[in-house]
Amino acid sequence: MVHPLRGQTAVVGVGLTKFGDLPGKTHLELLAEASYAALDDAGLKLTDVDGLFVSSMGRVFHPLQVAEYLGVKPSAIDGTNVGGSAFVNAIQHAAMALHNGVCNVALIAYGSTSRSDRKSGTPRVGGNPNAGVMYQSEYKPMLPVGSYALVANRYMHEYGMTRDQLSSVAVTFRKWAQLNPRAEMRGPLTIEDVSRARMICDPFTLYDCCLVSDAGAALVMTRADRARSLKQKPVYMLGIGSGTSHDQIAQLADFTVTACAMSGPRAFGMAGLKPKDVDVIEVYDAFSINPILFLEDLGFVKKGEGGAFFTEGHAAPGGKLPVNTNGGGMSCVHPGMYGMFVSIEAVEQLRGNTGARQVEGAEVALANGNGGLLSNQSTAIFGTAATLGAEARTTKRASAKKVVKKAAKKAAKKAPKKAVKKAAKKSAKKAAKKVAKKVAKKAPKKAVKKAVKKTAKKAKRR
Amino acid sequence: MAETGTTFAADGAEKQFRDGLNRGEFNIQQCASCKKHVFYPRTLCTNCGSPKLVWKRAAGTGTVYSTSTERYKPEAGGDKNIAVVQLDEGPRMLTRITDIAPADVKIGMRVTAHIGEADGIKLIYFRKA
Structure with a gap:
């Protein structure tokens, strides 16, 4: 059975403020500016918003504050903070609320003055989110960087990844940033620059760490039926998965495996897709080890080979699997929590709006948010209209061949034998298309559904 | 409603651990049901959910x-x-x-x-x- 949330909701609007040094703005002003932009992008108004999904590093009543500031009276309101992934996790909450009719227009929004606050020495409201964690805070570790550094060192110990391989992550994202006029860091960056930069916490140098920015970002979702009548080409939410492994870093069971090993199969299972169906990936790169772990745990790269994957250029412009096409948190923008930006770039890529950095023909995009100290991973899979429905899925890619073959067998009972044989002779892709069409036309719906279910199950098992 | 009754000691695991430390002892909990050790101190076993966590001296x-x-x-x-x-x-x-x-x-x-x-x-x- 197709998951009841698959393709039922869509992102209809995205909005970004300027990035960087914005000392003249408050976090709420940045959130409101981005919200205005996202609603305008969708062709909706603030008065249409009845679902509000926000998250703040330290403000306990942040959802109330945002609702009041915007003048929104939401019927669904949520402020779950699982760290920077909160804004991807919120897509799950928003999709459930929309699909069940609890709200009709969901606004997910964030604004932050992280950089200006750091420059002016303004203390964070609510204090340090990593404070008061018994058995961790008392040791006064350098956080969050220290926890990611411990993970990176263990990974390098187990898999023999080199310092230069780690450096290729930051270099890859800088190459993407150079294609993005909005990115903060666009100058040249070499492996040597990264490896030889000032050490912060071994093995991380300055360039292994994300930026600290002022910025706002927002995203608007509606049910799919409404999305089709709005201003933009809808980007459908095909799958969403959340995974939580720990809070304090010492409690992560295996330092080389993140909760993406949970969130990924959940998202792929809902979407009925596999990693090889994905055209473009956006992941939360708080530190350079993150993308390596995430690509492995999400099933894109074999465990232990993530570093080489970056070094060989597969994730870079022109590579076989583009990763962080906006430049990521390391070279584009990182306002305290980066979760909004992975989804927004994924949506922009599927709209085909990203200019020089556009991944040609992108139909499926994956966005992965990271929260806390690798604690929560939230994975969203988005698709264009072409990815909706069983037929679209089976025709689109070679990876769906198996589904098609199985469906074709069932269809063979009803469809003329000749047609099936003929189709089987042709190239896999062409055959898939033709057979799937026949299946859709002649085969009982059950057969197709069953085949789809099997793919979903397989994705779950991965 | 089920009551916790006598399942839990008057002092929580946290206080018991800290009291031990102050006496110069490094203690660790072991689950009486599944035999797994638990650290940091908990109320319920993170492996099996049992409340039967027994203190013992850690090997250190x-x-x-x-x-x-x-x-x-x-x-x-x-x-x-x-x-x-x-x-x-x-x-x-x-x-x-x-x-x-x-x-x-x-x-x-x-x-x-x-x-x-x-x-x-x-x-x-x-x-x-």
């Missing part, structure tokens, strides 16, 4: 699971080691390895526990075995 020995050097300027106290130690009982804990240059701490190094103090709180540190 372990292996460095991961380590890093936090870089600080000399005027801020200089570089510091931060480490995760896997106790011989199984659980891991965040700590610092003392009495050694931070860069000399290696993954796989055998270490033994000692009780130290920071800001008036007793803490468990380790040094090379």
Whole structure:
């Protein structure tokens, strides 16, 4: 059975403020500016918003504050903070609320003055989110960087990844940033620059760490039926998965495996897709080890080979699997929590709006948010209209061949034998298309559904 | 409604652990049901959910699971080691390895526990075995 949330909701609007040094703005002003932009992008108004999904590093009543500031009276309101992934996790909450009719227009929004606050020495409201964690805070570790550094060192110990391989992550994202006029860091960056930069916490140098920015970002979702009548080409939410492994870093069971090993199969299972169906990936790169772990745990790269994957250029412009096409948190923008930006770039890529950095023909995009100290991973899979429905899925890619073959067998009972044989002779892709069409036309719906279910199950098992 | 009744002691696991530390003891819980050790102190076994967690003296020995050097300027106290130690009982804990240059701490190094103090709180540190 197709998951009841698959393709039922869509992102209809995205909005970004300027990035960087914005000392003249408050976090709420940045959130409101981005919200205005996202609603305008969708062709909706603030008065249409009845679902509000926000998250703040330290403000306990942040959802109330945002609702009041915007003048929104939401019927669904949520402020779950699982760290920077909160804004991807919120897509799950928003999709459930929309699909069940609890709200009709969901606004997910964030604004932050992280950089200006750091420059002016303004203390964070609510204090340090990593404070008061018994058995961790008392040791006064350098956080969050220290926890990611411990993970990176263990990974390098187990898999023999080199310092230069780690450096290729930051270099890859800088190459993407150079294609993005909005990115903060666009100058040249070499492996040597990264490896030889000032050490912060071994093995991380300055360039292994994300930026600290002022910025706002927002995203608007509606049910799919409404999305089709709005201003933009809808980007459908095909799958969403959340995974939580720990809070304090010492409690992560295996330092080389993140909760993406949970969130990924959940998202792929809902979407009925596999990693090889994905055209473009956006992941939360708080530190350079993150993308390596995430690509492995999400099933894109074999465990232990993530570093080489970056070094060989597969994730870079022109590579076989583009990763962080906006430049990521390391070279584009990182306002305290980066979760909004992975989804927004994924949506922009599927709209085909990203200019020089556009991944040609992108139909499926994956966005992965990271929260806390690798604690929560939230994975969203988005698709264009072409990815909706069983037929679209089976025709689109070679990876769906198996589904098609199985469906074709069932269809063979009803469809003329000749047609099936003929189709089987042709190239896999062409055959898939033709057979799937026949299946859709002649085969009982059950057969197709069953085949789809099997793919979903397989994705779950991965 | 089910009541907790006599399942839980008057003092929680946290206080019991801290009291032990103040007496110079490093204690660890073991689940009476599944026999797994639990650290940090809990109310319920994180492996099987049982409330039957029994205190025992930790061996105080372990292996460095991961380590890093936090870089600080000399005027801020200089570089510091931060480490995760896997106790011989199984659980891991965040700590610092003392009495050694931070860069000399290696993954796989055998270490033994000692009780130290920071800001008036007793803490468990380790040094090379």
